[in-house]
Amino acid sequence: METPVSPEQTLASAESEMREVRLDMLRLAEPMHKEMYPEHGDHADLKGEARENRIIGEVLSRISDEHVKPAELQSHIEGDLAGIIEFIREKKIVDLGPRNNLMVIPTPGFMRGTYSVAGFHAPPPLEPGAEAQYWVTPIDADTPPQKAESKLREYNNYTLKWLTIHEALPGHYVQFEHANDVQPESRRLLRSLLGNGAYVEGWAEYIAQIMMDEGYLNYDPKFRLVMRKIRLRVLSNSILDIRLHTLNMTDEQAMELMTKHAFQTEAEAEGKLQRAKLSSVQLVTYYVGLHDWLALRKDYKAQMGAGFTNAEFHDRALNEGPLPVMLLRGILLTKAGKN
Numbered sequence: 001m002e003t004p005v006s007p008e009q010t011l012a013s014a015e016s017e018m019r020e021v022r023l024d025m026l027r028l029a030e031p032m033h034k035e036m037y038p039e040h041g042d043h044a045d046l047k048g049e050a051r052e053n054r055i056i057g058e059v060l061s062r063i064s065d066e067h068v069k070p071a072e073l074q075s076h077i078e079g080d081l082a083g084i085i086e087f088i089r090e091k092k093i094v095d096l097g098p099r100n101n102l103m104v105i106p107t108p109g110f111m112r113g114t115y116s117v118a119g120f121h122a123p124p125p126l127e128p129g130a131e132a133q134y135w136v137t138p139i140d141a142d143t144p145p146q147k148a149e150s151k152l153r154e155y156n157n158y159t160l161k162w163l164t165i166h167e168a169l170p171g172h173y174v175q176f177e178h179a180n181d182v183q184p185e186s187r188r189l190l191r192s193l194l195g196n197g198a199y200v201e202g203w204a205e206y207i208a209q210i211m212m213d214e215g216y217l218n219y220d221p222k223f224r225l226v227m228r229k230i231r232l233r234v235l236s237n238s239i240l241d242i243r244l245h246t247l248n249m250t251d252e253q254a255m256e257l258m259t260k261h262a263f264q265t266e267a268e269a270e271g272k273l274q275r276a277k278l279s280s281v282q283l284v285t286y287y288v289g290l291h292d293w294l295a296l297r298k299d300y301k302a303q304m305g306a307g308f309t310n311a312e313f314h315d316r317a318l319n320e321g322p323l324p325v326m327l328l329r330g331i332l333l334t335k336a337g338k339n
Contacts, residue, residue: 001198001281001288002324007242014238014287018261021235025228026052028221029059036062053260060229060263063222064153068160070139076157077118077136078104080164084216091214093207094170094314097177099129102168107135116271117155118163120172125192128180134168147267154265158226165211170314171204178318188321195322197282202289202325203318205234206297209290210310232262234290237283240276292325300332 033040033055043054068076081104088096101123107115115135123130139148155163165171179195182188208227217223236258243249251273258269276283296317301308313332320328 001285002196003198003288003292003326005288005291007246010238010284010288011242013291014235014242018232018235018239021228021231022049022052022056022261025056025225025232028225028228029056032059032062032221032225053263056225057263059225063158063226064156066158066222067152067156070141070143070148070152073138073152074104074106074136077134077160077164080161081169084161084164084169084211087211087214087216088170092309092311093210093214094174094311094318095178096169096174097181099132099177101129102132102134102173104134104136104168107137111135112137117151118167120167120176122172122176123180125180125188126185128177132173132176134164134173150265150267154268156226158220158223159230161217161223162208162227162230165208165216166204170207170211172200174207175200175203175318175322178315179321181319182321191321191323196324197285198289198292199322199325199328200289201286202291202293205286205290206293207314209294214310229263233264234286236262236264237272237276238287240272241280241283244276245280289325292329296325296329296332299329303333 030042034042037058040058043051046054081102085096088094107119111119115137117137119135119137121133121135123132139151167173179192180188182191208230212224212227239257240249240254244254254273254276255266255269258264258272259266264272272283297313300313304313316332317328320331323331
């Protein structure tokens with residue numbers, strides 16, 4: 001990942017933040033739980049994590065009721081794009097670029113094993129005007145109804161908005177639109193081939209956090225709770241990656257982490273466990289990158305003072321292409337200091 005952080009530091013940080021995020025989720029969930037389940041009381045008969053799981057889990061279950069039908073998945077995602085673009089422009093989050101070449105298409109059949117839900121395929125760096133593709137994996141008509149329902153509940157209407165923010169705007173699509181403008185072309189090609197994973201995945205998680213902080217969906221508590229659940233996923237990804245490959249984590253411990261502590265469905269957790277076994281130091285890039293992006297923004301904002309804007313920071317950062325964040329830090333803070 002080209003970062004000085006150690007596995008031990010990352011694991012300790014992720015496990016500590018997981019406790020903090022769960023407490024924040026409980027704070028968000030309690031008033032919604034009171035409204036959604038007035039007959040349940042506040043589950044005062046339960047204590048600690050058991051009470052957290054019951055209250056948060058019941059609210060997430062009710063939120064998951066709001067999901068599309070299998071045949072409507074792609075059209076719903078396409079419908080979300082206009083509102084997201086409008087919000088980015090209204091809040092001046094980042095420059096969206098001039099090309100407007102994003103297409104939402106079904107994931108190619110040969111890639112559906114890897115991209116079981118969605119993914120992003122950027123234009124080649126030497127053909128930046130080519131089609132950028134946001135892949136959405138359709139639910140096969142032969143999928144058993146129970147399995148399809150489980151997937152759609154996991155990717156409910158609020159999670160789908162996060163997914164589009166992450167994969168498309170202002171996530172990976174916007175990121176690669178900036179990267180494909182790097183000059184000269186030789187530098188663009190080199191940075192594309194050797195792009196840093198923590199920069200790339202960290203950006204998509206970081207910018208989703210910024211969208212939430214800026215008030216996307218008018219600070220809707222349902223969306224904010226789902227975003228906190230996504231953060232638990234990012235944290236459990238790191239814990240899983242490190243513990244599985246360095247600390248002999250068992251399958252049972254991995255499943256308990258994801259289902260009982262991070263509120264993932266069995267199907268989602270099983271898929272993630274398989275992915276973790278077939279890769280290494282990939283699932284951890286989301287958290288390390290997110291952490292590095294947030295730290296860089298904090299320091300850049302402090303150095304710029306009243307002159308700081310989201311758009312100026314984001315444009316400068318993305319215009320360098322997918323460098324290791326520690327190198328990007330040196331470039332941006334040096335430039336900021338000269339302003």
